[in-house]
Amino acid sequence: MPPRTRFAPSPTGYLHIGSVRTALYAWLYARRHGGEYILRIEDTDRERSTQEAVDAILNGLDWLGLDADEGPIYQTQRFGRYREVLDRLLEQDKAYRCYCTREEIDAMRAAAMDKGEKPRYDGRCRSGDRVRGDVEPVVRFKNPLSGEVVLDDLVKGRIVFDNAELDDLIIARSDGTPTYNFTVVVDDADMRITHVIRGDDHVNNTPRQINMFRALGVEPPAYAHLPMIHGPDGAKLSKRHGAVNVLEYRAMGFLPQALLNYLLRLGWSHGDQEIFTLEEMQRLFDLDKVSRSAASFDPMKLLWVNQQHIQAAPEEQLVGLLRGQLEAQGVDPASGPPLELTVEALRERSQTILEMAEQAHCYYEEYEELDEKSAKAHLRPVAREVLVDLREAFGALDDWSESATQQVVERVAEGRGVKLGKVAQPLRVALTGRAASPGIGVTLVLVGKARTLERIDRALRYVDSRGQ
């Protein structure tokens, strides 16, 4: 039977790195085994759920290409169904109304604490003879009193829970709204989910959920609980570690496939392979190689993975991203060389598209300031005559190709009897404002003839002002 997995975020905050990894694993597992992946929005907590968060989740998943075969299915659209199942459980005496007041529950808690026990509901309404007119009851699930729940977790291995440790969970509040553990079970059952892949902060909910599956007469799914992701400092990954919203990674110039690749490796391995294409991810992923221990988020490695993907990415993708990034920075991509040229010149030198765009600025508009260190080192009075030669030769050059411009640089160096670097470096600083750029011929092509002449003049003015 092909698997059916789901990703079930609660829209109470942005889609963050940890949830994306959960979604990715559920998506990949379904893709790998020819199954289906369902997106379910768990929005029953109406006070904490927001439309903004729903949008951020949908946009984030969309950006990453984690497309769902079904959904988004909103839990708030399913209240009728929850009511139906609740009534059935009540009818079958698998759930009961609990009339305990706040005070009673508090007293129960205090008594348990006094005895050094875990606070738990003592089941006093379980027999159904405490009906009261003055209290709106909650509904509790009748958890089995004895026996064990054995969870053979696909990541964590076997975990055994004692039913005696589990109290009767509230499955509907006094206003009739269903609670999280109940809606998850109804949905996972109705949606015929075969594999629940989620964060291990849910492990303790699992035995209760398994008991509810059994009460509904449905075979529980298999579970895979994923270990947490820690920040580089060892603490649980949080806002402090940067990007809260996964879309911020897009703004920072990460490629979706790179982020997925990085998150794939954060808790899963395939030998020592680090870089995976999307096709490989879908072909190779499986749950048996998911690590049992917590993973540590490493921003430097993410940058490296991004750089690898930038080098391998199709040109059209990079062109589109670079265009977007330049426009976002107020630079007109039409005011310089074709973006294809820029991408090919810079893709090996950029860890992010943001970095690529920063390097590309000077090919589309005047750079603002000369980098001081570069200018001091290379635009010295001795460079004056070299720049003057270049100015003259370039002015007379019609074939503005990489090889022809490069030859001009070589000839000027020969003519002055200096090493190539003594010509290329001052020229590079003149052209880009700094001492690092692609090969000098490529840089000249990117800058174009008119700007080259203007910028040599600008550099000469700098040299002269320095000499005084």
Ligand code: GLU
């Ligand atoms: N809505 C839950 C959460 O966001 C996930 C529930 C589940 O995966 O079972 O933590």
